[in-house]
Amino acid sequence: MIVDSLIIPRDDFEAGTGWLLRPEGACRGDHCIPLVDPPEGDTVDVAAMASQMNLPLVADERHAVWAVGPASVGGRALVGAEAPDVTLPDLDGNPFTLSSLRGQKVLLVAWSPY
Amino acid sequence: MWQAFRDQVKGEGLEVVTVALETAGADACRPFIEAAHPQHPSLIDRHHKTAELFGFVNIPNAVWIDEDGIIVRPAEPAPAPASIERPSGSALAGFEPPQRLLEILGEASKIQTSPAEYERALRDWVANGSMSRFVLSPEEVVHRSQRRDRNGALGQAHFELAAHLETIGHHDDAVDHYRQAHRLMPTNFAYKRQAWSLEPSGGDLAGPVARFWQGPLDGEEADWPYEGDWLTDVRAMGAEHYYPEWRP
Numbered sequence: 001m002i003v004d005s006l007i008i009p010r011d012d013f014e015a016g017t018g019w020l021l022r023p024e025g026a027c028r029g030d031h032c033i034p035l036v037d038p039p040e041g042d043t044v045d046v047a048a049m050a051s052q053m054n055l056p057l058v059a060d061e062r063h064a065v066w067a068v069g070p071a072s073v074g075g076r077a078l079v080g081a082e083a084p085d086v087t088l089p090d091l092d093g094n095p096f097t098l099s100s101l102r103g104q105k106v107l108l109v110a111w112s113p114y
Numbered sequence: 115m116w117q118a119f120r121d122q123v124k125g126e127g128l129e130v131v132t133v134a135l136e137t138a139g140a141d142a143c144r145p146f147i148e149a150a151h152p153q154h155p156s157l158i159d160r161h162h163k164t165a166e167l168f169g170f171v172n173i174p175n176a177v178w179i180d181e182d183g184i185i186v187r188p189a190e191p192a193p194a195p196a197s198i199e200r201p202s203g204s205a206l207a208g209f210e211p212p213q214r215l216l217e218i219l220g221e222a223s224k225i226q227t228s229p230a231e232y233e234r235a236l237r238d239w240v241a242n243g244s245m246s247r248f249v250l251s252p253e254e255v256v257h258r259s260q261r262r263d264r265n266g267a268l269g270q271a272h273f274e275l276a277a278h279l280e281t282i283g284h285h286d287d288a289v290d291h292y293r294q295a296h297r298l299m300p301t302n303f304a305y306k307r308q309a310w311s312l313e314p315s316g317g318d319l320a321g322p323v324a325r326f327w328q329g330p331l332d333g334e335e336a337d338w339p340y341e342g343d344w345l346t347d348v349r350a351m352g353a354e355h356y357y358p359e360w361r362p
Contacts (some may be wrong), residue, residue: 001274002161002274002275002278005194009316018122019169022315026244029225031344035123035351041330047177048280049119054195054264055267056264056267056268056270056271057271058268058271058275058291058294060275060279060287061214061286063279063287064280064286065194065273065275065278065279066275067271067272067274067278068271069267069268069269069270069271069274070230070263070267070270070271071267071323072164072262072263074171074256075254075259075261075262075263076257076259076260076261076262077166077169077188077189077259077260077262078168078169078185078188078255078256078259079256080252080256081184081185081186081252081255081256082183082184082185083122083177083179083183083184083185084167084168085164086164086167088133088157088158088159088164089140089157089158089161090155090156090224091143091148091156091158093148096131096155096157098179099183100187101129101131101155102181102183103179103181104126104127104128104129104181105128105129105179105180105181105239105240105243106128106130106131106178106179107116107128107129107130107131107176107177107178107179107192107193107236108131108132108133108164108168108176108177108178108179109116109130109131109133109160109174109175109176110132110134110135110164110168110170110173110174110175110189110304111132111133111134111135111174112134112135112136112164112173112304112308113134113136113142113143113145113146113322113325114136114307114308114310114312114325114326114328
């Protein structure tokens with residue numbers, strides 16, 4: 001997740017990281033990362049949350065932007081088998097949301113022109 | 115090629131979604147997508163977001179997702195179906211390829227994939243759904259998903275920052291973060307190929323084939339900003355190890 005401020009709306013943090021902030025911790029599906037100091041209110045201190053969740057936080061000072069990396073819970077890219085949702089544009093810029101295909105099997109193929 | 119496969123299986127409840135991991139954006143993908151005429155969703159992922167979410171580390175890779183949104187096979191090499199005819203002719207037809215490109219093609223010819231086995235598994239899943247022997251349990255899906263330690267997560271943050279800087283027009287500043295990502299995730303060829311392919315190509319190459327140069331220009335090796343390049347890295351690891359062996 002790229003941010004240009006270290007204080008961001010709670011909703012943006014949840015959408016950007018895929019972890020929902022609940023009383024029991026930061027949760028994705030059934031998996032929760034316990035939080036010692038859970039955020040209150042509508043905004044989140046990104047650095048404090050990254051520290052609690054063991055998410056890497058990398059700064060590019062020249063452009064005043066930060067990247068919050070993924071969790072490494074369990075040492076694997078996936079924490080559960082539930083497919084993460086993602087919305088991406090097609091060639092013409094029209095957004096498409098992966099979860100709109102529920103009810104069908106999906107083969108999600110990553111490729112590149114290089 | 116995935117479009118032809120999709121035509122065959124669409125009536126059986128499978129949809130194909132292709133995602134181009136391409137920081138250079140839609141225009142770099144356009145010739146390929148327009149030639150393929152996809153009827154399925156064909157998406158552009160400039161920040162390699164799906165790679166972070168699903169654990170893609172090289173291309174092509176794929177995941178299988180069932181009707182309920184559960185991953186039943188995590189990211190693994192996904193060669194195009196063996197039964198679908200490859201386009202004939204070569205991108206190199208009609209010109210004398212430079213030496214580096216010939217050497218790249220030589221290494222690429224040693225890369226091993228399992229298109230027939232993979233296609234057989236895929237068709238078995240289409241036909242048999244959750245009863246297919248190729249469907250993995252949730253525990254196995256997580257276990258087989260890519261390793262990600264703290265360094266790997268840090269590497270992904272650097273890559274995301276690099277891709278962001280690239281997309282807002284600061285290529286030179288992106289290079290440092292690509293380098294960090296490569297250092298922290300040395301086996302992630304998607305991150306390497308992406309960064310290498312954004313550098314100028316030599317040999318008077320033009321068009322899509324120029325993206326495969328992925329290394330220093332002849333006589334200008336000192337200006338190459340990365341530790342490795344495609345030819346050097348693939349030779350070091352052995353082309354036969356470029357993709358992990360597919361296992362049922």
